[in-house]
Amino acid sequence: MPIDWQxxxxxxxxxxxxxxxxxxxxxxxxxxxxxxxxxxxRLTAKDGYSVERSYxxxxxxxxxxxxxxxxxxxxxxxxxxxLHEVVVPGDRLEVRGPIGGYFxxxxxxxxxxxxxxxxxxxxxxxxxxxxxxRAGTGVAARLLLSSRGPDEIIYADELERLAGANDGFDVxxxxxxxxxPGWTGYARRIDEQxxxxxxxxxxxxxxxxxxxxxxxxETVANGLVRLGLPPDRIRTERFGPTGT
Amino acid sequence: MEERMALMRDDPAVDLTVDxxxxxxxxxxxxxxDVTSSHGQCASCHTVSIVGTMRAYTRGPGIILRCPxxxxxxxxIVETPGGTLVDLxxxxxxxxxxxxxxxxx
Numbered sequence: 001m002p003i004d005w006q007x008x009x010x011x012x013x014x015x016x017x018x019x020x021x022x023x024x025x026x027x028x029x030x031x032x033x034x035x036x037x038x039x040x041x042r043l044t045a046k047d048g049y050s051v052e053r054s055y056x057x058x059x060x061x062x063x064x065x066x067x068x069x070x071x072x073x074x075x076x077x078x079x080x081x082x083l084h085e086v087v088v089p090g091d092r093l094e095v096r097g098p099i100g101g102y103f104x105x106x107x108x109x110x111x112x113x114x115x116x117x118x119x120x121x122x123x124x125x126x127x128x129x130x131x132x133x134r135a136g137t138g139v140a141a142r143l144l145l146s147s148r149g150p151d152e153i154i155y156a157d158e159l160e161r162l163a164g165a166n167d168g169f170d171v172x173x174x175x176x177x178x179x180x181p182g183w184t185g186y187a188r189r190i191d192e193q194x195x196x197x198x199x200x201x202x203x204x205x206x207x208x209x210x211x212x213x214x215x216x217x218e219t220v221a222n223g224l225v226r227l228g229l230p231p232d233r234i235r236t237e238r239f240g241p242t243g244t
Numbered sequence: 245m246e247e248r249m250a251l252m253r254d255d256p257a258v259d260l261t262v263d264x265x266x267x268x269x270x271x272x273x274x275x276x277x278d279v280t281s282s283h284g285q286c287a288s289c290h291t292v293s294i295v296g297t298m299r300a301y302t303r304g305p306g307i308i309l310r311c312p313x314x315x316x317x318x319x320x321i322v323e324t325p326g327g328t329l330v331d332l333x334x335x336x337x338x339x340x341x342x343x344x345x346x347x348x349x
Contacts, residue, residue, distance in 0.1 A: 003272045038265075038266070038268075052270075054266050054267075054269065099268035099272060099278055099280070100265045100278070100296065101278055101281030102264075102265050102280045102281045102294055102295075102296025102297065103263070103265050103296065214261055237266070238261060238266075239262060239266070
């Protein structure tokens with residue numbers, strides 16, 4: 001089945017952090033996505049020049065007719081500055097999707113679940129976390145999220161609320177550059193020791209999903225294999241160079 | 245470990261790689277279906293891997309998919325004024341999902 005372009009309408013825009021913004025897109029040809037999938041977004045200038053980017057779907061598939069994407073502003077980028085500075089509710093954008101059958105998790109797959117993200121790599125994992133909550137499954141799940149500072153944690157309030165529900169989901173933060181006073185959590189980049197500690201309560205049968213800058217994903221995937229997870233239980237989504 | 249990570253970060257080839265998953269939309273436009281969870285075999289080393297796990301290089305003129313095992317080129321797609329070139333000489337096979345839709349079907 002070919003995947004056609006459609007004209008989505010931006011119905012809401014909200015700031016997640018100073019550099020990260022979420023957009024709700026109403027889709028005339030909405031189709032249920034699987035958590036972890038992405039859409040392609042195409043911008044076309046008046047002279048015909050067009051540019052495409054892939055953005056992970058942040059929302060859960062239980063939301064009908066619309067999706068959220070969450071976009072980090074990349075300095076010098078062709079698409080993200082436009083989305084951040086120009087796009088307002090009511091605008092229409094060309095999108096194609098949902099796409100991707102590999103980096104997906106659905107409640108039926110079960111767990112335990114280890115989700116590891118750097119920065120905006122959390123976006124497709126958030127679709128999994130939201131889906132897990134909506135599906136009401138008791139699958140044990142942990143999110144290890146690396147952010148540069150406390151003000152750069154994407155979905156911070158919602159993650160705290162979801163972890164507070166005590167239904168088997170919790171969040172572990174690593175703050176790599178700036179920590180708030182009295183911070184007792186991880187204050188370094190994700191490494192194998194950290195992965196071992198976060199993985200330990202979940203056990204050997206864990207399914208792992210890692211998304212973020214390529215170097216981080218390599219560290220996580222290699223580390224988890226050395227810690228004994230079978231490679232076929234580790235799924236990765238690299239999104240290229242770091243912003244550092 | 246630290247040193248290896250630093251090396252990894254400094255290697256633009258590694259740093260600029262994304263997963264085949266990321267170009268699923270383009271591949272669907274070419275093959276008529278989402279092939280990111282399909283299997284393909286590298287013609288060089290004969291490793292069978294999922295298209296979504298192949299290494300995608302998207303910053304050049306066109307896109308390249310490389311085998312995750314041996315890094316040889318499996319697939320090239322280049323859009324030119326004369327059409328879209330699809331070079332599959334690096335793939336022994338690509339297993340598309342489901343039957344091929346009849347023309348006009």
